[in-house]
Amino acid sequence: MKQVPFAADRIHFGGDYNPEQWPREVWDEDMRLMRESGVSIVSLGIFGWAQVEPRPGEYDFAWVDDVMDRLAGAEVAVSLATMTASPPPWMARLHPETLPVREDGTVLHPGARQHYCPSSPVYRRYAVALVERLAERYGDHPALALWHVGNEYGCHVSLSYSYAAEEGFRAWLRERYGDLDALNDAWSTAFWSQRYGDWEEVQPPRTAPTFPNPAQQLDFRRYSSDALLACYAAEVEVLRRVTPQVPVTTNLLGVWKPVDYFRWAPQLDVVSHDSYPDPNDPETHVRVAFAYDLMRSIGDGAPWLLMEQAPSAVNWRRRNAPKRDGQMRLWSYQAIAHGADAIMYFQWRQSRGGAEKFHSAMVPHAGTDTRVHRAVRELGRELDGLAELAGTRTAADVAVMLDWSSWWALELESHPSADLLQMEAVHEHYLPLWEANVACDVVSPGGDLGRYRLVVVPNLYLLSGADAARLDRFVRDGGHVIVSFFSGIVDEADRVHLGGYPAPLCETLGISVEEHWPLDDGEEVALELGDERGTGTLWSEHVRLEGAEAVAVFGSGELAGRPAVTRHGRGRGVATYVATRPERPLMASILARACADAGVAPVHLSLPPGVEATRRRGDDGREYLFLLNHGRGTAEVALAPGADDLLGGRVDDGTLLLEERGVAIVREQGSATTAQGRPR
Numbered sequence: 001m002k003q004v005p006f007a008a009d010r011i012h013f014g015g016d017y018n019p020e021q022w023p024r025e026v027w028d029e030d031m032r033l034m035r036e037s038g039v040s041i042v043s044l045g046i047f048g049w050a051q052v053e054p055r056p057g058e059y060d061f062a063w064v065d066d067v068m069d070r071l072a073g074a075e076v077a078v079s080l081a082t083m084t085a086s087p088p089p090w091m092a093r094l095h096p097e098t099l100p101v102r103e104d105g106t107v108l109h110p111g112a113r114q115h116y117c118p119s120s121p122v123y124r125r126y127a128v129a130l131v132e133r134l135a136e137r138y139g140d141h142p143a144l145a146l147w148h149v150g151n152e153y154g155c156h157v158s159l160s161y162s163y164a165a166e167e168g169f170r171a172w173l174r175e176r177y178g179d180l181d182a183l184n185d186a187w188s189t190a191f192w193s194q195r196y197g198d199w200e201e202v203q204p205p206r207t208a209p210t211f212p213n214p215a216q217q218l219d220f221r222r223y224s225s226d227a228l229l230a231c232y233a234a235e236v237e238v239l240r241r242v243t244p245q246v247p248v249t250t251n252l253l254g255v256w257k258p259v260d261y262f263r264w265a266p267q268l269d270v271v272s273h274d275s276y277p278d279p280n281d282p283e284t285h286v287r288v289a290f291a292y293d294l295m296r297s298i299g300d301g302a303p304w305l306l307m308e309q310a311p312s313a314v315n316w317r318r319r320n321a322p323k324r325d326g327q328m329r330l331w332s333y334q335a336i337a338h339g340a341d342a343i344m345y346f347q348w349r350q351s352r353g354g355a356e357k358f359h360s361a362m363v364p365h366a367g368t369d370t371r372v373h374r375a376v377r378e379l380g381r382e383l384d385g386l387a388e389l390a391g392t393r394t395a396a397d398v399a400v401m402l403d404w405s406s407w408w409a410l411e412l413e414s415h416p417s418a419d420l421l422q423m424e425a426v427h428e429h430y431l432p433l434w435e436a437n438v439a440c441d442v443v444s445p446g447g448d449l450g451r452y453r454l455v456v457v458p459n460l461y462l463l464s465g466a467d468a469a470r471l472d473r474f475v476r477d478g479g480h481v482i483v484s485f486f487s488g489i490v491d492e493a494d495r496v497h498l499g500g501y502p503a504p505l506c507e508t509l510g511i512s513v514e515e516h517w518p519l520d521d522g523e524e525v526a527l528e529l530g531d532e533r534g535t536g537t538l539w540s541e542h543v544r545l546e547g548a549e550a551v552a553v554f555g556s557g558e559l560a561g562r563p564a565v566t567r568h569g570r571g572r573g574v575a576t577y578v579a580t581r582p583e584r585p586l587m588a589s590i591l592a593r594a595c596a597d598a599g600v601a602p603v604h605l606s607l608p609p610g611v612e613a614t615r616r617r618g619d620d621g622r623e624y625l626f627l628l629n630h631g632r633g634t635a636e637v638a639l640a641p642g643a644d645d646l647l648g649g650r651v652d653d654g655t656l657l658l659e660e661r662g663v664a665i666v667r668e669q670g671s672a673t674t675a676q677g678r679p680r
């Protein structure tokens with residue numbers, strides 16, 4: 001059999017393939033249709049465990065052999081699943097201790113999927129044994145291009161409070177703290193008589209009479225993300241040993257609270273992401289743009305794979321709208337515009353039975369003479385002609401800071417306000433940048449800040465002293481930061497940094513905060529920013545100037561006349577502080593001023609509303625300007641004369657007409673007309 005290439009020299013196209021749900025006659029048709037549709041890769045066997053190991057230790061790979069051979073014959077590469085995402089029913093019967101447990105003790109039973117406790121050594125032992133078999137059997141198969149480990153780790157079960165988890169948590173804590181004194185200190189157990197005298201007393205934060213210890217909850221979040229990562233790593237260890245030549249990935253959910261992707265990314269050879277924008281959410285394309293920037297950033301700028309998206313509707317929201325004409329194509333190109341080198345779907349053929357039978361597929365129930373299948377085919381054909389985009393990268397001068405520990409800690413209970421949510425905060429900072437076509441990366445507090453001109457820090461509640469010092473150095477060295485309220489409040493163990501909030505950033509920002517004044521639901525506070533007037537919601541606070549100047553003041557309420565936005569020159573840089581959630585136009589002004597001060601230029605200077613612009617660059621100076629019309633009606637975009645749209649759009653007298661949901665990819669030969677992004 002001929003080796004099927006899975007080279008980085010094309011934009012790959014394909015989807016999840018679940019042939020075990022179909023008789024063999026259908027497989028013949030699948031191969032023909034895949035070829036006709038331009039499919040270059042499929043993810044195979046993700047939920048195949050019960051069919052390859054019908055009884056413990058008894059393996060039957062005949063159907064996988066057959067499908068792998070057929071796919072090789074059809075020149076379709078395979079991202080072969082390790083099949084461990086959902087254990088067969090026998091595991092629960094023989095080993096009920098492998099089942100996940102909720103914080104109140106409820107056991108989650110088999111009958112759906114992902115019914116395993118990530119801490120279970122028994123689950124891990126069976127999983128690793130299966131992976132060993134798969135690696136030995138298919139390592140040299142000509143269709144094998146990539147290993148797809150597990151599936152969407154933590155999608156349904158991310159926190160399990162089983163006895164295995166209790167033991168795993170204790171071992172993890174011993175490793176982190178060394179001795180009980182250190183744990184007692186970090187967890188502030190002098191409070192509420194929580195002091196531990198023996199390791200056996202330490203438990204996961206199970207349902208308790210009132211607020212459980214926040215440091216314990218935070219550590220359990222960390223432990224649980226690491227427990228999932230350990231499941232992944234155990235499989236990867238086998239794969240790297242038996243098939244070192246085959247890259248490994250797992251499909252990440254994007255901005256997914258339970259799993260700290262900054263810790264995962266170094267263990268992936270290529271980042272893969274599943275994206276399900278909601279057609280009923282008018283800002284869905286902005287939310288996914290952030291997720292795509294995150295996926296690119298955790299992979300250090302390398303191209304990533306859009307591993308799953310829906311060809312049209314999903315089945316798991318309350319109301320599942322189909323994608324409108326052109327929307328699937330637009331959103332696919334959006335992923336490419338943000339750095340994806342593969343467009344894949346869930347799934348190839350729409351299931352006949354099971355919980356996902358109303359989830360759209362590349363081959364719908366109604367067959368190939370359908371709107372959805374035609375759109376899939378057309379995109380497959382188009383992507384086949386866009387090989388030159390593969391491997392190109394995006395540069396950004398701005399980074400948005402995100403940290404999972406801080407996210408977890410921020411959303412614990414008993415805070416000044418329960419309304420401050422991390423992803424909403426990120427969205428309110430990212431949206432104006434997106435609207436201004438400013439390219440952004442996502443950076444962790446420990447990441448390389450030096451490559452950016454401006455770092456935006458949306459409500460980063462937890463910040464270690466060391467990371468605060470790095471941020472300060474970044475500013476002193478000429479960087480610009482915007483820090484929003486309730487940042488830098490606590491250390492890694494959720495203990496307040498003393499000395500006035502946010503103590504480790506006070507010198508950087510030239511302010512200190514005496515008291516928080518969160519706003520009530522629907523309450524607004526007036527803001528005066530130079531000549532601009534507007535409102536803030538969610539939060540206000542008593543800010544004291546300690547070197548900074550006030551660029552906006554509260555115009556109403558108890559804090560009227562006091563600073564609401566401040567600006568502080570420090571060293572060669574500038575630090576801006578925002579003490580409320582300004583309404584969008586004001587937030588846009590604050591960000592625009594910071595961008596201007598920092599010398600950050602947008603990707604395109606003047607675009608109609610709703611038109612997104614990004615740029616990808618090759619090492620050889622080739623540049624591609626992506627223009628995506630998410631807005632209403634046809635948009636007119638000014639381009640350099642002679643510009644050439646790879647998708648065949650019309651450019652008349654330097655004007656490109658971009659239809660509603662239209663896309664253009666403009667080839668620019670090293671012109672770098674506007675963006676200043678630093679290549680990475």
Ligand code: GAL
Nearest residue numbers: 151152155274308314346359
């Ligand atoms: C993903 C999952 C797939 C399928 C899909 C449906 O979360 O990985 O197996 O369930 O959702 O949207």
